[in-house]
Amino acid sequence: MKIILDGQGGDYPDQAVMGAIKAVNKHKDLEIIICGKAEEVNKVLSENYSGNKITVCDCREVITNDDVPTIAVRQKKDSSMVKAIRMAKEDPTIDGVVSSGNTGALLTASLFIAKRIKGISRPCLAPSLPTAIDGKCFVLVDCGANADCRPINLQHFAVMGSCYVESLFGRKNPTVAILSNGQEKGKGNELVKETYPLLESTKSINFVGNVEARDILFGDYDVVVCDGFSGNIALKTIEGTALCVMRMIKNSIKNGSILQKIGGLLIKPAVRKLKSTMDVNEQAGGTVLGVDSIIVKAHGSSKEASICRCIEQAMLLAQNDIVSKIKTNLSGLEDYDN
Amino acid sequence: MKIILDGQGGDYPDQAVMGAIKAVNKHKDLEIIICGKAEEVNKVLSENYSGNKITVCDCREVITNDDVPTIAVRQKKDSSMVKAIRMAKEDPTIDGVVSSGNTGALLTASLFIAKRIKGISRPCLAPSLPTAIDGKCFVLVDCGANADCRPINLQHFAVMGSCYVESLFGRKNPTVAILSNGQEKGKGNELVKETYPLLESTKSINFVGNVEARDILFGDYDVVVCDGFSGNIALKTIEGTALCVMRMIKNSIKNGSILQKIGGLLIKPAVRKLKSTMDVNEQAGGTVLGVDSIIVKAHGSSKEASICRCIEQAMLLAQNDIVSKIKTNLSGLEDYDN
Numbered sequence: 124m125k126i127i128l129d130g131q132g133g134d135y136p137d138q139a140v141m142g143a144i145k146a147v148n149k150h151k152d153l154e155i156i157i158c159g160k161a162e163e164v165n166k167v168l169s170e171n172y173s174g175n176k177i178t179v180c181d182c183r184e185v186i187t188n189d190d191v192p193t194i195a196v197r198q199k200k201d202s203s204m205v206k207a208i209r210m211a212k213e214d215p216t217i218d219g220v221v222s223s224g225n226t227g228a229l230l231t232a233s234l235f236i237a238k239r240i241k242g243i244s245r246p247c248l249a250p251s252l253p254t255a256i257d258g259k260c261f262v263l264v265d266c267g268a269n270a271d272c273r274p275i276n277l278q279h280f281a282v283m284g285s286c287y288v289e290s291l292f293g294r295k296n297p298t299v300a301i302l303s304n305g306q307e308k309g310k311g312n313e314l315v316k317e318t319y320p321l322l323e324s325t326k327s328i329n330f331v332g333n334v335e336a337r338d339i340l341f342g343d344y345d346v347v348v349c350d351g352f353s354g355n356i357a358l359k360t361i362e363g364t365a366l367c368v369m370r371m372i373k374n375s376i377k378n379g380s381i382l383q384k385i386g387g388l389l390i391k392p393a394v395r396k397l398k399s400t401m402d403v404n405e406q407a408g409g410t411v412l413g414v415d416s417i418i419v420k421a422h423g424s425s426k427e428a429s430i431c432r433c434i435e436q437a438m439l440l441a442q443n444d445i446v447s448k449i450k451t452n453l454s455g456l457e458d459y460d461n
Numbered sequence: 462m463k464i465i466l467d468g469q470g471g472d473y474p475d476q477a478v479m480g481a482i483k484a485v486n487k488h489k490d491l492e493i494i495i496c497g498k499a500e501e502v503n504k505v506l507s508e509n510y511s512g513n514k515i516t517v518c519d520c521r522e523v524i525t526n527d528d529v530p531t532i533a534v535r536q537k538k539d540s541s542m543v544k545a546i547r548m549a550k551e552d553p554t555i556d557g558v559v560s561s562g563n564t565g566a567l568l569t570a571s572l573f574i575a576k577r578i579k580g581i582s583r584p585c586l587a588p589s590l591p592t593a594i595d596g597k598c599f600v601l602v603d604c605g606a607n608a609d610c611r612p613i614n615l616q617h618f619a620v621m622g623s624c625y626v627e628s629l630f631g632r633k634n635p636t637v638a639i640l641s642n643g644q645e646k647g648k649g650n651e652l653v654k655e656t657y658p659l660l661e662s663t664k665s666i667n668f669v670g671n672v673e674a675r676d677i678l679f680g681d682y683d684v685v686v687c688d689g690f691s692g693n694i695a696l697k698t699i700e701g702t703a704l705c706v707m708r709m710i711k712n713s714i715k716n717g718s719i720l721q722k723i724g725g726l727l728i729k730p731a732v733r734k735l736k737s738t739m740d741v742n743e744q745a746g747g748t749v750l751g752v753d754s755i756i757v758k759a760h761g762s763s764k765e766a767s768i769c770r771c772i773e774q775a776m777l778l779a780q781n782d783i784v785s786k787i788k789t790n791l792s793g794l795e796d797y798d799n
Contacts, residue, residue, distance in 0.1 A: 386731075
């Protein structure tokens with residue numbers, strides 16, 4: 124198995140290299156190509172790795188978070204991100220790409236270089252999110268790639284999300300719901316109301332109807348489908364609320380009695396565990412779905428463990444051949460390209 | 462001051478009467494008319510109240526949560542909700558209405574009976590939500606009345622939300638932001654991008670640009686504007702996430718060491734305080750903005766204290782004459798009705 128790592132886009136390029144080392148040490152049959160500034164990558168490698176499973180592809184440019192995605196992808200041809208995706212597209216022995224770089228640029232590069240799967244109207248970004256059930260995640264598609272959508276886009280997100288949950292978590296016949304402002308059929312904005320019958324008629328998914336945003340975190344749904352604007356609001360509201368509640372508890376304990384303060388100290392391990400559940404660095408990466416390569420987006424602030432996990436995620440998706448699975452499940456749908 | 466209370470729509474009609482009693486006992490110049498089944502209301506009154514500030518208006522019908530709003534409002538003319546809003550419209554001595562009934566029906570009745578303020582394209586429902594800053598709330602408009610919106614609707618929500626925050630919290634020149642998928646200008650779906658310049662040019666508000674959903678709960682914004690579908694997603698995601706985080710902490714403590722369990726017991730008062738901050742019953746009611754009456758929506762499960770608070774909210778909005786304030790701040794905007 125061969126994975127290519129964009130070693131430069133995230134906040135901690137050194138940690139990206141360390142993540143690659145961790146991954147090859149863990150998986151005997153894994154090879155990694157790191158795209159990045161050779162002198163920097165080699166410095167970390169020489170100090171921490173003596174094997175021969177990691178090679179370096181020298182890239183002189185970096186796409187940063189300040190770059191405008193479309194311009195950066197067009198102009199920075201020698202950037203670690205563009206080169207990583209181009210190599211994955213051109214070399215059939217490469218199984219997947221991992222990058223913690225600029226999300227917009229990664230989506231743009233995925234679309235223009237890896238190219239959309241024939242029949243898919245729009246690729247999307249699929250993160251997996253924790254639920255109240257320990258260890259059970261769900262997938263939110265789209266969570267930000269496409270701010271304005273049509274029903275056919277949401278149908279494709281549903282099909283892809285379903286394949287993704289099967290490939291990533293091994294769950295058979297995952298439930299798919301559409302995010303709406305009420306659970307009853309008939310609730311929703313125009314987009315939801317038009318998409319509902321389309322999802323009902325999609326044979327390759329297990330559509331279970333509308334879901335309200337307050338119910339998505341309790342483990343009853345495997346795939347939640349929405350336009351990228353609503354998905355971004357749900358995703359960011361989860362992050363903000365979790366942070367806010369933790370802060371409120373902390374303040375309430377801090378301003379409480381001495382007994383409450385002692386209680387606060389005693390529950391610290393429990394809070395730490397919860398923090399790690401909610402922490403993006405502890406979670407799986409997001410995956411760009413609908414393009415003809417496996418492209419995993421690690422969080423920008425990913426460190427060693429998180430990069431390693433994202434590499435393993437790309438391996439798993441390659442082993443389960445998610446791209447072929449999506450292609451198969453598209454058959455029977457109205458062909459978007461014709 | 463005279464407030465009319467729909468005594469029948471919520472889960473606890475007895476508690477609605479108790480809330481009215483609490484309010485008149487607290488405010489010497491307050492009179493309340495309770496619309497509801499006279500025998501039921503009088504029974505609670507005879508056992509708990511001996512004054513003459515509460516009168517009863519007998520209504521033989523009730524609009525329930527199972528009713529279809531438009532049909533119920535048209536057909537159940539003798540319902541407590543319809544009669545309460547009609548009386549408030551027809552009797553100029555009545556200052557406001559409080560109801561804990563079916564939200565959709567209340568919005569419908571507000572629109573068709575109380576009528577829209579001239580120049581307002583769409584009324585909306587404005588809840589005030591807690592933030593990480595103790596005691597500081599913000600207002601989310603619209604949070605569910607209008608699933609599909611146009612830029613002019615959002616402009617009106619912004620103007621009304623701004624008047625509302627001034628009237629309810631006494632905050633001068635409140636900040637108004639538009640909910641988007643990125644903070645930078647230019648981010649957003651088509652609706653947000655089209656609304657942005659309109660809000661920039663609205664002189665009666667203090668527009669500060671886009672806000673991401675993860676930032677709305679930290680007390681930096683007074684009014685957050687969005688379409689009712691996105692607002693519903695943000696609102697319900699906040700509820701769901703807060704519940705989920707509390708459950709996770711509880712489980713983590715329950716499955717933790719004996720010391721953690723003791724810690725859990727010790728922090729109970731802090732958690733209880735937090736729960737009451739997040740609890741709708743402890744919060745102010747939502748207000749229907751943009752109609753020619755003051756109509757406060759109490760939560761369906763409101764009890765005595767919450768009903769009393771909603772009555773006080775209606776009194777405060779009447780004292781600050783929010784309807785006139787909205788009418789004044791509309792002047793200078795493109796006239797929607799002409």
